[in-house]
Amino acid sequence: MFDYDTFWTKPPFSLNSVDKHELLTSALVDLSKLHIAHCEPYSRMMKAIGFEPEKANGYEQIPFLPVSLFKEFKLCSIPEESVFKILTSSGTTGQAVSKIYLDRESAARQQKTLVKIVSEFTGAARLPMLIIDGPNVIKDRAMFSARGAGILGFSIFGSDRTYALNEDMSLNLPAVQAFLEKHSEQRILLFGFTFMIWQHFYQELRKMQETGQRTGVDLSNAVLIHGGGWKKLASEQVSPEEFKSCLEECCGLHEIHDYYGMVEQTGCIYMQCECGHFHASIFSDVIIRRPQDFSIASIGEKGIIQVVSVLPDSYPGHSLLTEDEGVLLGEDNCPCGRLGKYFKVIGRLQNAEIRGCSDTYAEGLKSGK
Amino acid sequence: MKIPTQIQGLEYVVGDASTIERMLEVPRLKPFSDEAVNFLDSLSKILFNAGRGYSDVITFAFWCRRAAVMREARNYIDACVRLGRGIVFHSTPSNVAVNFAFSFATGLLAGNPNIVRLPAKDFEQVRIITSAVQAVLQSQSEMQAYVVFVKYGLIKECSDLFSSICAARIVWGGDMTIKMMRESPLPPRSTEITFADRYSLLIMNADAVVAEKNMARCVRDFWNDTFFTDQNACTSPRLVAWVGECKEEAKESFWSAVKELVRKDYKLQPVQAVQKLAAMYRVALKENVQLVGAEDNYVYRLKVDKLDVGLMDYKFNSGFFFEYDATSLAEIFAFTDVKCQTVTYWGFTKDEIHMAVEMSRPHGIDRIVPIGTSMNFSLVWDGYDLIRSLSRIITIE
Secondary structure, three states, rough: OOOHHHHHHOOOOOOOOHOOOOOOOOHHHOOOOHHHHOOHHHHHHHHHHHOOOOOOOOOOOOOOEOOOOHHOOOOOOOOHHOOOOOEOOOOOOOOOOOEEEEOHHHHHHHHHHHHHHHHHHHHOOOOEEEOOHHHHHOOOOOOOHHHHHHHHHHOOEEEEEOOOOOOOOOEEEHHHHHHHHHHOOOOOOHHHHHHHHHHHHHHHHHHHHHOOOOOOOOOOEEEEEEEOOHHHHHHHHOOHHHHHHHHHHHHHHHEEEEEEOOOHHHHOOOEEOOOOOOOOOOEEEEEEEOOOOOOOOOOOOOEEEEEEOOOOOOOOOOOOEEEEEEEEEEOOOOOOOOOEEEEEEEEEEEOOOOOOOOOOOOOHHHOOO | OOOOOOOOOOOOOOOOEHHHHHHHOOOOOOOOOHHHHHHHHHHHHHHHHHOOOOOHHHHHHHHOOOOHHHHHHHHHHHHHHHHHHHEEEEEOOOOOOOOHHHHHHHHOOOOOOOOEEEOOOOHHHHHHHHHHHHHHHHOOOOHHHHHHHEOOOOOOOHHHHHHOOOOEEEOOHHHHHHHHHOOOOOOOEHHHHOOOOOOEEEEEEEEHHHHOHHHHHHHHHHHHHHHHHHOOOOOEEEEEEOOOOOOOHHHHHHHHHHHHHHHHHHHOOOHHHHHHHHHHHHHHHOEEEEOOOOOOOOOEEEOOOOOEEEEEHHHOOOOOOEEOOOHHHHHHHHOOOOOOOEEEEEOOHHHHHHHHHHHOOOOOOOOEEOOOOOOOOOOOOEEEHHHHEEEEEOOOO
């Protein structure tokens, strides 16, 4: 089994494609063997497709599981008594959610990886942190929602953590103002989920400004990190560019980093650099696949996003096929100077309209997400 | 009776509320009445032109022309007096274009006025057939009170209304739609015909495949049974069973020809590729299967070593097949249960099939038809004799 220490000793964007390929291949092949040995459902699936890890000579040959399987089945490679935490994806009531089983070590490793990646963007020092969410989002610690887990995970980067919203998701303007006043001379960290920021923070401030109120919210010394996807905002026809320009106009915020990540591979998120590109760190990678045959798409060619990560050792999530569409923009040559692949996320794959004589209700339910 | 002229979400496409009021009064017709046959023949003539380019519309046009209908009529010559039962309310599947037209024509041929709930999805075929129906109703205005087409997304208020006045209800669209439709009560004397979720199979004679000269045609027939409806019609085979000596050779030549056609003509949407992969793993988690020949995402073949009806609960589509090496036809028939609808076959004689059916005496199977004809509509469907079910007998002694 590979040693995670190999990864800790390297800066997260320091490996070129050749070195990274070698490192990831050995780690991911090891993980495949581990999960085949310890997760019976995973071994059944690999048997059905005839996959033998020892024969893989590159991590791109390791099969990927569609993320939806984590919603339907218990996929876990550790004994019941070692389960320390179960992460769940966010989902509305009644909808199936992904369940991700972690032991103490894997949970710690996720946290450590997140720190390594994010501090490349925020610096090593802790910053005063304003969380654009309500304080109740992390209360139920037994079942972490993706939002709660994200906030807890990022909290480590912040001091004097303050929630910008009340429990009912209304804007807690006095708290925000007091926080900004207290740290007026410092760089501050803002964190939240894209849609929450837009709906409950930006829109509220905007409304006040339109009625001539002075909000006193100046965020020109802040860095905003946000994630959680664009699906909801896309349905309100807000583009990433508009999101940025609106926030800048409204409160002077100009340092904004989106990130791409999913609960099934928590920790190794893909941060957006100064050039607006998502970057893969040494802990993980993206492979863009062609829908017709899952062959690897060329740079600039649209395809389905596969993600691999060396972190999942407690559940077989080291190689996953997402339902997102993306484009690889390049490797090792982003103008920002970080090594590794950089890419763009286009959004969710479009639901298929298929023919047939049984009416499809499941599809309808899915689109209500 | 007064029919409300407007219900939120209900659209009258042909006819209106007053047409339904007249429907309650018009005389019932005899099966295969001159009126109905003339109407359908006129419709057929228009559709041969208007439906050009839509093979399913043309198929319907062939089916409802006078000569074809009269040939069917010969099966219904009985001594007693038969008349239509009364208003037939059809709820047709939302994602098949032309099924509604067959359902409507059957109701009319049985002698009834018809209220037809059209597919929810916008199909060009529906528009073509609907405007042809309107054109015929212009010239044969005495038929107007026999035809109402509506559109609504299963709104209970609408289903309640149409159910409350119908003599027979025909529900397509599978188990869920049937369940929802049953929330709307029928009058005590009314009957119901439901088309529930079913599965279908294909049986292949490997030796005939190896000897086949015209593989392209065979594969096109297979396409019509499967990919033409995203392999999601109840008639589309989910299991391909092989009988004969040269199975491996036959599979190789059959599937490579299928793939060639499918790669060329089938539009695989990216999300289908992901869902198919997930479907395959879902099966692999519970059953002993082996994925074979999966060099691309168009055709998934899952080899099974044992036939089990449980396999048929894994519903997937757009080119997702279980495959089984059988020792005999009887072995395959014997495994079916009541949910098995159509068996398509290739390379067997009718006698061979007859014998196998008699030997295996299966629980399921409503029809056994040659490859490529699984979708051909017939007045006996899913085991129901539709004309007799939608008409009644007046006994005179």
